[in-house]
Amino acid sequence: MSAESSDSKNPILSGIGNVFLFLVPVSLIVMMGIVGVSFIGGMKGKKVEDAPVAAVAPAAAPAPANNAVAPAAGTEVASAPAPSGGSAAIDPELMALGKASYAMCAACHGPDGAGIKVGPALMAPSLIGSKILLGDPDLSLLVTLKGIAKENMDYMGMMASLAAGLDDQKLAAVLTYTRNEWGNSAPPVTVEQAAAARAKYAVVNAPAGVKRGEIEAIVNAHK
């Protein structure tokens, strides 16, 4: 008994044992530390690589959304208009009146100008990038004053004449607004242009709206 206990209490042996008891966990901790540091280092490297991908994705996402809406019909999404410019120079009062007047268009063209969706169909074409809207002001003046004849079921709605609901000032304002909202950018439509259009298109006999294919010809015939 006494010999055994004196063996186990040998100061040299127990000293070595203590050193092992100390060294083993310490070396484990050091090794885990190295692994941990290199792991975190790897993660950091990865995060930096991932960051641009994550940043690009949301920016690219809205584009297909617009494109998905536009090809439904004749509305051509022209090269996406630059978000800057245009509207900055336009009289804020005219834009405000135009925005208020746009309420009578929004039921079909949508508050975001992209056209109200009815299941898979659209009530009306997107006004974003619309060539008729952004081209010669007479094109959109004619369309708004006379409406577009319904020749097919491309859209669920019908673009009726809105001449009665818009005086010349509101007509100019609503077209100026739509030409400079949602990324659209085009010169304002003046009250004089609106009044002149109302006068010269009065003779155009199209109670159910002008045919889409004849819009340009009618405008050219009244220059």
Ligand code: HEC
């Ligand atoms: C009752 C639904 C309705 C309302 C309200 C309406 N529109 Fe339309 N709009 C249409 C439809 C439908 C078309 C497409 C007609 C077609 O091609 O058959 C259209 C076409 C247009 C176009 C031609 C777009 C293109 O590129 O093809 C313009 C511009 C336009 N509308 C402007 C307006 C403005 C401005 C207002 C408000 C003052 C307005 N619309 C109100 C239904 C509507």
